[in-house]
Structures are given as C-alpha cells and as structure tokens.
Amino acid sequence: SAVISQKPSRDICQRGTSLTIQCQVDSQVTMMFWYRQQPGQSLTLIATANQGSEATYESGFVIDKFPISRPNLTFSTLTVSNMSPEDSSIYLCSAQTDRDEKLFFGSGTQLSVL
Amino acid sequence: DAKTTQPPSMDCAEGRAANLPCNHSTISGNEYVYWYRQIHSQGPQYIIHGLKNNETNEMASLIITEDRKSSTLILPHATLRDTAVYYCIVDNYGQNFVFGPGTRLSVLP
Numbered sequence: 001s002a003v004i005s006q007k008p009s010r011d012i013c014q015r016g017t018s019l020t021i022q023c024q025v026d027s028q029v030t031m032m033f034w035y036r037q038q039p040g041q042s043l044t045l046i047a048t049a050n051q052g053s054e055a056t057y058e059s060g061f062v063i064d065k066f067p068i069s070r071p072n073l074t075f076s077t078l079t080v081s082n083m084s085p086e087d088s089s090i091y092l093c094s095a096q097t098d099r100d101e102k103l104f105f106g107s108g109t110q111l112s113v114l
Numbered sequence: 115d116a117k118t119t120q121p122p123s124m125d126c127a128e129g130r131a132a133n134l135p136c137n138h139s140t141i142s143g144n145e146y147v148y149w150y151r152q153i154h155s156q157g158p159q160y161i162i163h164g165l166k167n168n169e170t171n172e173m174a175s176l177i178i179t180e181d182r183k184s185s186t187l188i189l190p191h192a193t194l195r196d197t198a199v200y201y202c203i204v205d206n207y208g209q210n211f212v213f214g215p216g217t218r219l220s221v222l223p
Contacts, residue, residue: 108155110155
C-alpha cells in the first residue's frame with residue numbers, strides 16, 4: 001500500500017493567481033496521477049505525472065493551465081495557473097505502486113477561487 | 115466516458131447487507147473490476163477488485179458474473195460509516211481510471 005499526503009488541504013485564492021499543490025508518497029511509485037472533482041461531480045483525470053518526462057494530459061487539460069512536475073518517484077506537484085472561479089474544485093493526487101495495480105488517493109486539496 | 119453503469123442511489127438499513135450492482139457489458143478480457151468509495155470530502159478509498167473470480171476481503175465481497183458483464187459489491191453488515199458514494203470502475207491495471215457518477219449509498223439507522 002501507499003500513503004499519500006497532499007498540501008495544502010484547502011485554500012482560498014484570488015482570481016488571476018496560481019496555486020501549487022504538493023503530493024508526497026511514502027514509498028516509490030511508478031505512476032502518479034492528478035484528478036479534479038468539481039462540486040457535486042465525479043472525478044476527472046487531469047494528467048499522468050511521468051517521472052523524468054513531461055506529463056501526459058487528458059483531453060480538455062493543457063500544460064499552460066495545469067503544469068505538473070515529477071522530480072522523483074515519490075513526489076509530484078500540480079499548479080493551477082491564472083485561476084478563475086471555475087477552477088474551484090477538489091484536486092486529488094493518486095499513485096500506483098510497482099507491486100499492485102490498485103490506485104491510492106490522497107485526501108485532496110479543496111480550492112476556492114474568489 | 116465511464117465503461118460502467120450504476121444506480122444513482124440506494125438505501126440500506128443498518129446491520130443489513132448492502133448489495134451494489136454494476137453493469138460493465140463492454141469489459142474486455144484483461145480488464146479488472148475495481149470498487150472504490152468516497153466518503154464526503156475525502157479521497158476515494160480502495161475497497162476491492164477482481165478479474166473473473168469472486169473476491170472477499172475484510173471490507174467487502176465482489177461477485178462477478180460468469181460472462182463478466184456485471185458485478186455486485188456486497189457490504190455484509192452495513193454501518194452508518196458506510197454511507198458514501200461507491201464507484202465501480204473497469205480498467206487494465208489502473209492506467210486510466212474513468213470514474214462515473216457512482217452510487218450514493220445511504221445507510222439508515
């Protein structure tokens with residue numbers, strides 16, 4: 001199993017600013033993912049964070065808006081850039097270990113943009 | 115789009131078994147069936163997964179039909195803390211989880 005810590009757990013931000021969310025896993029993992037959950041909705045995959053290469057983005061999500069870093073096998077960041085109220089969501093980090101095909105999720109970052 | 119369909123909501127009496135159905139008629143041979151749940155404001159929690167055999171762990175049982183086109187998650191003795199949204203997902207080794215709307219289970223006292 002893997003324990004995933006996300007920071008911050010919540011934030012209130014002003015329009016036009018950027019927020020970087022950190023995701024730390026307690027063990028080395030091969031795959032890390034970032035999801036968005038808009039109010040009252042299900043989870044939507046934003047991108048796969050690849051270690052040592054650029055993230056792979058899903059349709060509707062672009063690097064300029066959601067830059068992702070993955071400097072090593074235990075850590076990733078997601079930045080929400082030039083925020084607008086429509087970016088108000090829960091952002092979730094998940095990871096998959098080498099030995100197990102399960103996905104583990106962090107507790108999420110609740111973002112509110114004013 | 116999600117590859118599964120689930121009822122939007124279900125109720126269950128506390129202490130009784132909760133049986134949550136899932137249809138996945140287009141599942142391919144190498145895709146697993148995963149179940150997760152999300153309690154309000156928390157990240158999804160893994161429950162169980164299986165390929166074709168029935169599976170049981172300390173949280174639940176997973177019954178997969180022989181043709182693999184549907185499955186049922188069974189919580190044998192539901193408690194109030196099992197109130198959550200339950201997601202059924204089919205995927206090959208968790209590489210591209212697509213979450214549908216899930217089933218909102220309400221466990222009633």
